[in-house]
Amino acid sequence: MLEIRDIDVFYGDAQALHGVSLTVDEGELVTLLGANGAGKTTTLRAVAGVRPVTRGELRFDGAPLHTIPAHRRPGMGIALVPEGRDLWPQLTVRENLELGAYSRPARARRATTLAEVYARFPVLEKRSRQLAGSMSGGEQQMVAIGRALMSRPRLLMMDEPSLGLAPVVVTAMFAAIRQLHAAGLTILLVEQNLARALEVADRGYVIETGHVALTGTADALLTDPAVRTAYLGL
Amino acid sequence: MGEFTTLAISAVLLAGFYAAMAYGLGLIYGVLRIVNLAHGGIIMAAAYLAWQLFERFRIDPFLAIPIALVVFFGVGVVIYLGLVRFIPRGPAGAVQSLLLLFGVWLIIRNAAYLLFTGNEQVIQTSYATSSVTILGGGFSVTRIAVFGVAIVALLGLHLLLTRTYLGKAIRAVAQNPDSCTLAGINVERVYLLTFGLGTALAGLAGVLASTLFAFTPSFGAGELLKSFVIIVLGGLGSIIGIALGALVLAFAEVFAVYVVPPYLTSAVGFVLLVVVLVLRPGGLFGQRVLR
Numbered sequence: 099m100l101e102i103r104d105i106d107v108f109y110g111d112a113q114a115l116h117g118v119s120l121t122v123d124e125g126e127l128v129t130l131l132g133a134n135g136a137g138k139t140t141t142l143r144a145v146a147g148v149r150p151v152t153r154g155e156l157r158f159d160g161a162p163l164h165t166i167p168a169h170r171r172p173g174m175g176i177a178l179v180p181e182g183r184d185l186w187p188q189l190t191v192r193e194n195l196e197l198g199a200y201s202r203p204a205r206a207r208r209a210t211t212l213a214e215v216y217a218r219f220p221v222l223e224k225r226s227r228q229l230a231g232s233m234s235g236g237e238q239q240m241v242a243i244g245r246a247l248m249s250r251p252r253l254l255m256m257d258e259p260s261l262g263l264a265p266v267v268v269t270a271m272f273a274a275i276r277q278l279h280a281a282g283l284t285i286l287l288v289e290q291n292l293a294r295a296l297e298v299a300d301r302g303y304v305i306e307t308g309h310v311a312l313t314g315t316a317d318a319l320l321t322d323p324a325v326r327t328a329y330l331g332l
Numbered sequence: 333m334g335e336f337t338t339l340a341i342s343a344v345l346l347a348g349f350y351a352a353m354a355y356g357l358g359l360i361y362g363v364l365r366i367v368n369l370a371h372g373g374i375i376m377a378a379a380y381l382a383w384q385l386f387e388r389f390r391i392d393p394f395l396a397i398p399i400a401l402v403v404f405f406g407v408g409v410v411i412y413l414g415l416v417r418f419i420p421r422g423p424a425g426a427v428q429s430l431l432l433l434f435g436v437w438l439i440i441r442n443a444a445y446l447l448f449t450g451n452e453q454v455i456q457t458s459y460a461t462s463s464v465t466i467l468g469g470g471f472s473v474t475r476i477a478v479f480g481v482a483i484v485a486l487l488g489l490h491l492l493l494t495r496t497y498l499g500k501a502i503r504a505v506a507q508n509p510d511s512c513t514l515a516g517i518n519v520e521r522v523y524l525l526t527f528g529l530g531t532a533l534a535g536l537a538g539v540l541a542s543t544l545f546a547f548t549p550s551f552g553a554g555e556l557l558k559s560f561v562i563i564v565l566g567g568l569g570s571i572i573g574i575a576l577g578a579l580v581l582a583f584a585e586v587f588a589v590y591v592v593p594p595y596l597t598s599a600v601g602f603v604l605l606v607v608v609l610v611l612r613p614g615g616l617f618g619q620r621v622l623r
């Protein structure tokens with residue numbers, strides 16, 4: 099479904115990605131792992147179109163993606179839950195969700211999707227009139243995921259959804275991710291919590307200073323000696 | 333008591349006009365983080381448009397409002413596409429935007445001098461001198477009509493911002509443009525429409541002003557500064573904030589007649605501005621973001 103072929107991305111003169119390649123197939127849950135500053139966020143932002151790619155190719159369903167402006171990509175079925183959630187704090191929960199369905203195809207089915215999102219995260223319905231900025235971290239993350247789901251994505255990208263959450267909330271978050279995957283959604287998940295991410299994922303990529311260092315099935319990565327020493331501290 | 337009531341009603345009527353006048357500036361600042369120094373020039377240009385329509389075609393200024401809204405929305409779009417679009421967003425572009433939009437103002441003003449000379453103009457409608465009595469005080473029909481139009485415009489804007497997809501997108505862009513792109517909102521287009529809308533509101537204010545005051549091509553400077561005072565006082569949070577800011581300014585100006593000579597009342601707003609900036613830099617009623 100998604101193919102990233104040998105892309106370079108720069109911030110000014112500093113190169114953040116050096117020839118990164120990665121694929122996600124329909125129905126898969128793929129996780130992208132790595133240390134701080136490795137280039138995980140940059141990779142997702144390149145797919146979302148908010149970070150330009152200077153070399154290489156992005157393809158979605160086999161068609162070139164890099165020529166399509168960022169604001170058109172949600173309408174094609176690509177959604178990103180950004181790092182740090184990035185909600186509109188002074189809008190209500192409901193307004194945040196409604197704006198997630200901004201693209202034409204999603205707008206037409208807004209009511210149905212909203213009911214689905216409320217069914218998945220009942221607390222959002224209870225808090226629908228509250229300002230998003232006044233919610234707890236875990237609830238805000240649910241709003242961020244709900245907002246992305248409102249665009250009826252076919253590929254859902256999530257950037258460190260467990261960041262800064264209390265342990266029980268992290269567990270709930272991974273349960274929600276597992277359910278979304280079980281419902282057939284294709285997911286590209288960025289995480290620093292390797293053990294947790296590899297538990298739910300089918301496959302994974304480990305990225306180091308802008309290069310893909312390792313890739314394999316989740317089980318293979320979990321038992322890989324290099325991963326165990328470098329990232330799991332075993 | 334009688335005089336007090338009359339002054340208070342005067343202040344409320346004036347506040348309605350002030351709120352409509354300030355909203356365009358506040359909207360553009362809230363979303364694009366740019367102080368539109370051309371605001372005063374647009375107000376003046378719209379007054380001249382109303383005057384020309386009245387002199388040449390006998391179109392009543394109040395009936396000229398829809399024309400002015402369309403014309404100045406277009407003017408805003410042209411200014412955005414021709415200039416504002418190229419200014420870097422954020423603090424990097426602050427000085428550039430001030431200089432460029434100040435330049436636009438000078439161009440509009442000098443064009444008005446060339447076209448219409450510096451002579452003072454007034455629009456003499458048939459009802460210009462009619463008045464009605466409210467609670468013992470006489471109020472001109474024009475001022476009441478201006479108040480009515482201003483209230484309708486503010487309500488319309490409130491509904492646009494809170495009830496429509498475009499309005500919600502405008503408020504979201506004011507709070508976090510990056511996540512708007514991720515949600516599929518074309519942020520550039522929202523900037524363009526907001527600049528058009530803010531300019532159209534300045535146009536509305538200019539038409540309303542043309543029914544209240546005499547004007548020359550230099551008209552608009554005071555209106556820009558007062559608009560600025562209002563958004564600093566009231567914040568950008570909501571229509572309520574703007575309305576409160578407008579009320580504070582209008583009451584201060586109207587009731588200043590008790591303490592200062594008439595030629596100094598227009599300085600009242602600036603004294604207020606300085607006091608607020610020193611004591612409460614966040615504004616009297618808080619909320620620095622458009623919500």
Ligand SMILES: Nc1ncnc2c1ncn2[C@@H]1O[C@H](COP(=O)(O)OP(=O)(O)OP(=O)(O)O)[C@@H](O)[C@H]1O
Pocket residue numbers: 109112113114132133134135136137138139140141181290
């Ligand atoms: N806005 C920016 N300007 C300049 N350099 C940046 C910017 N954002 C990221 N970088 C650099 O690009 C590289 C990759 O950053 P990126 O945010 O993609 O890492 P990450 O893997 O998501 O890290 P983290 O786990 O901390 O979120 C880093 O070296 C970082 O310093």
Ligand SMILES: [Mg+2]
Pocket residue numbers: 138139140181257
């Ligand atoms: Mg990151």
